[in-house]
Amino acid sequence: MADKQATVYVIDLAASMGLRNNARHETDLEYTQRYLWDRITTTVSNGRKTDVIAVVGFRTDASDNSLVQSDASYENICVLSPMSQFLMPQIRSLQNLLHPSHTEEGDGISAIVVAMDLIEKFCKKLKYIRNIVFLTNGNGMYELDGLDDITKQIKDQDIKLTILGVDFDDVEFGFLEAGKSPQKGQNETALKRFCEDCGGIFGTIAEAIEEIQRPRIKRTRPVASFKGHLIIGDDSGTSNSTLVIDIERYPRTMVAKPPSASSFAVPTQETSNSDTLQKIRSTRTYQVEDDNAPGKSIDIERDDMAKGYLYGRTIVPISAEDQEVVKFETTASLQIIGFIPRAGLDRPLSQSNSNILVASKTNDKAILALSSFIHALYELDSLAIGRLVTKDDRPPVVVAMAPIIEPEYECLVDVQLPFAEDIRQYKFAPLDIIKTATGRLMNKHRFIPSEDLQEAMNDYVDAMDVTSLEGLNDPSIPFAQPDDIFSPLLHRIQQVIRARATAPDESTLPDINPVLVSYSMSPSVLEGEEELARLKQVADVRLVPTKAKGRKISREKPLSGLDVAKLLEERTKAQRIHMDNPVPEFRQMIGSVQQERDIQPLVKQMGDIIKSIIQQSVADLQYGQAVECLKVLREECLNLEVFELYDSFIKELKSSLEGDRRDFWSRVRKEKLGLVLPSEDERSTVTPEDSSRFYYSR
């Protein structure tokens, strides 16, 4: 968790803030608010109670602050929002208060004093990061007498002052306002000096707005995932030569998850007349099947349940005593199994996020010892392999450790490796040679690149080298370095939540921040067009028409190339599907159909078979088989673009299901085997409502 923080936003609400300047469509106040709301909502979305905000307006029509009673120079200054954690009510109330006033009266410097007062009263002597953010258009009068005193106080209280102005000049940013009023020019100069004296940040608001486009990264305080010993040798106490180093392990990478949505209930009209979402509580009940009970199941009390596992169909209860036997006992530690050359680890074997290992901070001897370990690994270009148990009785994992040596920092970094069981023994065809059905090896084949193709690919890859490019978001970082790439979903969701929270009536979603997708395309500076054109030409890749795909299956020949279709002719000519082999025969006959009018009788036959499987089923035992036939029927009807036949069959099937057999319909619904939707065949006119009514109605 980050440190406690108190921030006061001081915002200029003069009548002149309501004007539009520099050809902007927004008023100065609207323009300024872009920055203000971004900052505030970022704080809100962190959801920290210890991150408090206050807002002070100046050049307001009214005066509302604790200093004005005794001193008239604090007039036209309002505390719009007292110091507190900002939540939705504060956001809404502030939104209603941010309007340009009808006056230019009111002193910005006094407003800063009000802000300092708010901070002092709230934070007292406690440890807070104190910020004042001052936003103005720089017009009006600034009372500059006694500024030195204020500067001293700001420094004493360690307040970070930021002053941002609408259309302030900034040579570095490259902005100079044309036709600036002398008054504003003077104010700018004075504020700049004041800010510099306080050690604060001074700038033009355009730059700040540009900066907030860059997503902010939420810092997480490092939390150790393991504290214990790195051990070489036997540490059970029997050996005299065991190396033991106090270490701590912290995440180096960890997925930053986007905010997750929770389920809420939309109030029904009877229960509530407000439309705020209601919290949901889940309760869990437990049942077992019991044919004699009403509803065929009985509720079970938690105490009547034991824990256990499935051994195939066999249920294996594990008693409390057995629990102890099942447990794999371990002791928390990181034991070194051995060392391997760096090249001895296939990179794709890395399984997990990475963690860094450092010596215990307070133990110089351990730091020294680990340093020798890190440097020795580095010099031998090796990795350490270890068995890590992060807590007693946790299952062990095997990790690989590599040294990292930076100018002022050194550590080990580990990733988890797979166990024997974690490897799936899939086999894949080689890419450099083709083995034919008869076992002949070939190195010229349509699957193997020709020399031309290889050459074109080599040239293209070389042309697309991005090694020397700058980062797209931060030019000081190399191209596509992880530090330069932001998690698109994380920031997108945060963006839309904040937008919706501050403008709940807005029905459209804000455009995606281009920074988030900057790495979704090749950078335009690369010049690989010629090479790519040539590569495309020699590669000669062709799209397989969708129709050809569907028909393939029934025409397939065995490895030998034997013409099975011919052997099947006798069968397919008969046009009679056998009850004991429906799926293959239906497929084969559909595949051999020559005229469209031959399709309908086959669909009819298959339909009859499905109905009779359902009728003859012992309870629901054969339903699975019927579902499979139905699936195939549907698939083939879609392939042959005769979905009407399927639709009329499934309607007929539904109405034919009576009495006991009605439960089959839930299978149809579950497998989504109902009416064909326009997404499956564009000629369909079935709406989602039609489809749903068909599934659920009787």
Added chain:
Amino acid sequence: MSADKKWESNPDAGDGDDDDDNRDETEYLSQRDATLFAIEISNSMVAPPDEEDDSMDIDGGKKKKNKKPRYSNAESALRCAEAVLKNRIISNPSDMMGILLFGTEQTKYADGNTSSYPNCFLLMDLDIPDAAGIKELKYLLDNPDELSELLKPSEKPAAMASVFFAANHLFTTKAANFNSRRLFIITDNDNPETDKKARTSAQTRAKDLYDLGVRIEPFFISTPSHEFDKSLFYADVMYDTGDEPDTLLDSDGDAGKPTDAESRYDQMLSAITAKQAPRRALFSIKMEVGKGLVIGIKGYLLYKRVEPSRSHYIHERGEKLQIVKGTTTRMVEETAQEVAPAQIRKAFKFGGETVSFSDEEMKKIRNFGDPVLRIIGFKPQTELQFWHNMRPSIFIHPSEEDYTGSTRVFAALWNKLLNSKLMGIAWFIPRRNAAPVMTAVWPSSEPQGLFLITLPFADDIRQNPEVPHIVAPNHLIDRMQDVIRQLHMPRGYIPEKYPNPALQKHYKVLEAIALEEELPDKFEDKTLPKYKNIEKHAGRLLEDWGEALEQSMAELRLSRPQIEVHGTKRGREPAGGTAKKIKKEVDDGPGDMDAEIRAAYDKNALSKLTVAVLKDWLGNKGLSATGKKAELVERVEEYFENK
């Protein structure tokens, strides 16, 4: 995963927070597989191993070192089937398996139907196996007389058409809607049907299996005197399943080599276990090699942490054991009224209230374009840091299904990356509305193809914790190098050498309880360091290093006396070096603390201790040190109560 969560039979039953990032993987795992072993029984299959090819003895005199029992081919096959059964029954308890013998004198089929499939013996019906079935099989394998009675070959071999049709019937009736259905044929007979009519019949029945979605996975046995010739019969009944051009061509790889009988069992076992899990693609998407140059690829997970199987709640009080089903009811918290599914809306918490979007909007928000692997440039492989890793890599291989020419373009890219030691950088959306990630496209020579290594985002990178920077002097580093050289494993990390000990124990205990066998009293843990070897090869050197460390510490104290101050903070200086002396120090710190805490516990004054002390102590005991003070105190009390 916490112990509580492990017992929770429905992981969705939490507070309703959704996290669908792993959805794809669970869907992928929920696909069920049905495997039927079909084992040919013939004179050569059941022949005792000693009677065949004595030539091996002349070559190498193998008999001397062979202590393993030797099995006939048929028995080897049965034992392989048993091994696979016992493994998969635990790791995939919902998969189906069955064993069909063909060419037996006896005939047996499901429902007592013996006329349709003569000389086929259904030893184990295609179903989710149970303990009783496995015990039966074990009993058979332990009783040679009964086994040989069963394995008696018929005079006339079984018709292959019947075998295929029997399999067809089993898969159709028992394993309807299974995504994966496979027929493992184990045989040494490469030309079973010489009669034309019988042959045609077998060929059409094989086509039926193909159209039914059943894949034939053959394990052919060759002997030195007879090499299995696939082209005689099997090439007419096996199909190239399109996306896997190699499976069939290579599947006879290991078992197909002419081998002597004694190593055959091992080879058969490794060939069959390699195939025990069906290969399934994780996704099938487009790969954009360059703008407008699109090919088809499929992704596979080659590495995936295997966890012990899920536990269930069980009802023991009824007549028989039953699995308890849990149902979640959702209610409005205030009114306790049940919530209908249509009433549920997803919302984000923000500023103490909720911000919600319609489903349509959520889809739009999550949508960053169609699924694609788009290469945006290339970099040297050295640019990928060791710590640039988030999760297991994904293997990709070309597919001609949607784009012809995909394979050659993919191969050309692979060649170039491998030869020039380059990697691609790509924008990757594995499926519709999945969160996009950046990935390194990494060439691999075994297996041949490309791996996708997910890169961390800037948001995923954590800051380093602060640690004083003290660099070891060269002489200390040199001593450590001596140690490392002695403990070097030059062949690198070979995962096959390290079975997961916790998982293996789980398997063994569960199996022993299910089959009512003795619990094994010792479990082998190959991940434990080989202490004796370490002592033997590096013991002396570790002591040298320990001495060098003491010396370096002394030097350090002289040059920077101030560090002593924070070095001894809180009295836990321990563990810098070797040898017992230092180890004793390790125990000192917590020891004192133990006494203090114990005293507080006895006086019922734990709550008077500070949170820091409690946390420290809990941490040292390897217990969780999070939570409020009351929880910490409770945890400490628990510890002493159970002591």
